[in-house]
Amino acid sequence: MAIILGIESSCDETSASICINGEIHSNVIATQAIHAKYGGVIPELASRAHQQNIIPTVEEAIRQAKVSKNQIDAVSFTRGPGLLGALLVGTSFAKSFALAQNIPLIDVNHMQAHILAHFIEDPKPSFPFLCLTVSGGHTQIVLVKDYFEMELLGETLDDAAGEAFDKTAKILNLPYPGGPLIDKFAKDGNPAAYRLPEPQISGLNFSFSGLKTAILYLVQDQLKQNPDFLTHNMADLCASVQSRIVSILLNKLKKAAKETGVKDIAIAGGVSANSGLRQSLIEMGEKYKWRVFIPKFEYCTDNAAMIAIAGYHKFLKKDFVGQDVAPMARMHL
Numbered sequence: 001m002a003i004i005l006g007i008e009s010s011c012d013e014t015s016a017s018i019c020i021n022g023e024i025h026s027n028v029i030a031t032q033a034i035h036a037k038y039g040g041v042i043p044e045l046a047s048r049a050h051q052q053n054i055i056p057t058v059e060e061a062i063r064q065a066k067v068s069k070n071q072i073d074a075v076s077f078t079r080g081p082g083l084l085g086a087l088l089v090g091t092s093f094a095k096s097f098a099l100a101q102n103i104p105l106i107d108v109n110h111m112q113a114h115i116l117a118h119f120i121e122d123p124k125p126s127f128p129f130l131c132l133t134v135s136g137g138h139t140q141i142v143l144v145k146d147y148f149e150m151e152l153l154g155e156t157l158d159d160a161a162g163e164a165f166d167k168t169a170k171i172l173n174l175p176y177p178g179g180p181l182i183d184k185f186a187k188d189g190n191p192a193a194y195r196l197p198e199p200q201i202s203g204l205n206f207s208f209s210g211l212k213t214a215i216l217y218l219v220q221d222q223l224k225q226n227p228d229f230l231t232h233n234m235a236d237l238c239a240s241v242q243s244r245i246v247s248i249l250l251n252k253l254k255k256a257a258k259e260t261g262v263k264d265i266a267i268a269g270g271v272s273a274n275s276g277l278r279q280s281l282i283e284m285g286e287k288y289k290w291r292v293f294i295p296k297f298e299y300c301t302d303n304a305a306m307i308a309i310a311g312y313h314k315f316l317k318k319d320f321v322g323q324d325v326a327p328m329a330r331m332h333l
């Protein structure tokens with residue numbers, strides 16, 4: 001019997017989860033609405049909101065899982081990558097909790113955890129598999145050889161895919177986070193309405209900054225002729241941008257699958273909630289005979305269930321850290 005408490009606080013969600021013998025029994029997420037009016041996450045405000053939310057969030061996760069605090073066998077927490085002040089709140093909480101309960105402490109890499117979210121429910125991918133991890137801060141193609149043995153095959157050279165969504169949304173006058181809104185408007189738009197550039201980057205790396213500039217110039221030009229341009233063309237603009245971001249991502253994923261010969265293909269991270277990406281990946285999977293793995297919506301964006309499941313697999317290996325552990329804003333896979 002192993003009961004793990006997982007804590008996530010790397011960006012703007014405070015989350016806690018209870019995992020019992022590899023099964024998730026609660027996953028409580030407190031989203032910080034405060035950032036919307038600033039058009040992006042303000043690190044100082046994120047830290048303060050984590051401080052306010054962490055105790056009630058943990059208490060609620062324990063309550064929903066119907067366990068008592070004294071039954072918890074270990075606490076896992078996001079050590080990085082992320083905002084240092086935000087990570088510090090979850091790390092300090094986890095350390096104090098482990099000390100007070102006299103239980104082991106487990107550090108978790110947030111990007112590994114996004115991938116390990118695929119081990120929460122069936123069907124689970126088999127090793128080795130490829131994972132396209134797309135979030136607000138990262139865009140990576142990873143060859144996953146084992147739970148904690150991951151090789152980075154490609155990554156973004158500038159903006160992350162989520163950032164490309166969010167920055168485009170800002171240009172389109174949509175509030176933060178823009179990804180889900182672009183997804184929503186895109187459903188009614190024509191993806192071929194605007195031709196946007198596909199960057200010519202060799203290998204398995206990505207670039208999204210040129211796309212953002214192209215949209216900025218397009219919108220600025222059109223607004224000069226028609227001040228209502230955005231309101232009248234929002235769906236077509238969103239559909240065009242989304243379809244270009246998706247094609248950039250999937251073309252590289254296709255290349256990675258071809259080069260490695262791997263046929264279990266997964267996506268993870270906040271942008272894997274995007275309906276265009278999910279749909280196109282399913283179609284591509286049918287075409288190339290891949291087994292495709294797409295996380296449930298609640299396990300795409302930041303959540304502690306993925307930290308708890310990663311913690312569980314480290315617990316089985318007795319891979320613990322001491323009280324001197326410190327958060328890391330930058331942390332490799």
Ligand code: KG4
Binds near residue numbers: 137271272273301
């Ligand atoms: O993984 P995540 O929750 O946080 C980070 O670790 O960064 O990812 C957040 C990102 C944001 O950029 C957000 O706009 C994007 O995921 N996102 C989406 C969708 N839902 C969230 N992007 C496109 N379509 C969506 N449906």
Ligand code: ZN
Binds near residue numbers: 110114135270301
């Ligand atoms: Zn994330």
